[in-house]
Amino acid sequence: MKFMNIVLYPDPALRQKAKPLTEINKEVCKKAEEMMELMYQAHGIGLAAPQVGWSVRLFIIDAGGNSHEEKVFINPTIVEETGELNKEEGCLSFPGIMGKIIRSQRIKAYAYNLKGQKLEIEAEGLAARAWQHELDHLNGELFIDRMSPSNRLAVSQRLKEFERTYKSTHVPV
Template sequence: MAARPIIRFPDPRLRQKAEPVVAFDAELRSLAKDLTEAMLAAPGIGITAPHIGVLRRLVVLRLESDAAAQAYLNPEIVWFSPETIRHVEGSVSMPGVNEEIERAARVRVRYQDLDGVEHEEEAEGLRAVCHQHEIDQLDGIFWIDRLSKLKRDRLIKKFEKLQRLGA
């Protein structure tokens, strides 16, 4: 089966807040599997259910160091380090463009797994950046909202040009 299509910027669903996951069932597992397939096909290292048009608080991450993709349900950042880092970010919903964003260097994330069991994870570097980026998306904050208006406008123009050229 083909991966579910990823919605593209400026789809308004990318600016909507996702609803909490309340049912930890076969349908949720199927959604997590579909989301993982869409992320790998993109390709990407992180994706949220809103990226495929499903407004639920589900994130899937798979960094190069990970053996397998990991699902995070109802994730929330419970602590941010005062230190920050800058990292180049982009989105599976806005392919072909990226820009450097400043984020907390370390975070602690509370989330549930696919069985509804609660966990906490400390993350630093790229994993911390990914958590912040994807949780922003669940809150309806698209990554370019973290840029200055000038950088955001330039990036949107570049993306629109790429879309016109069929990239």
């Protein structure tokens, strides 16, 4: 059995646009459960399928608050964004890197849960930020793409370290 791992920058899986999930079956539910465990082990609040090398439109979020809320979101779409916040953000695929990112303060979105039910989500603050961050992953966009030039420069050495490590551990066949 192959276990999931969080892929790190610059793994090409992070830049692929994920495909819609067309069927919810036991395998999807099992993978979502594994992703949840990985996210908690890494002390994250969100994890997108591409971050585990699975190119489908699914992410999980647990930004605190109500523990009975849905945490798995399939084929998500943001339909409305309001307000703006410039806050510090990190990413499980970039351990140790933080940067100020401008995101909408509030969002309204739609997604499906693991039972195939359509959900209407309204989120603000940290939950809205997590939704936008994870949705970016599904589109092959990374939080470093949203950094200001000065912020990107401040983390450039660390990004180069990730690139060197990736090259040394992923020898072309």
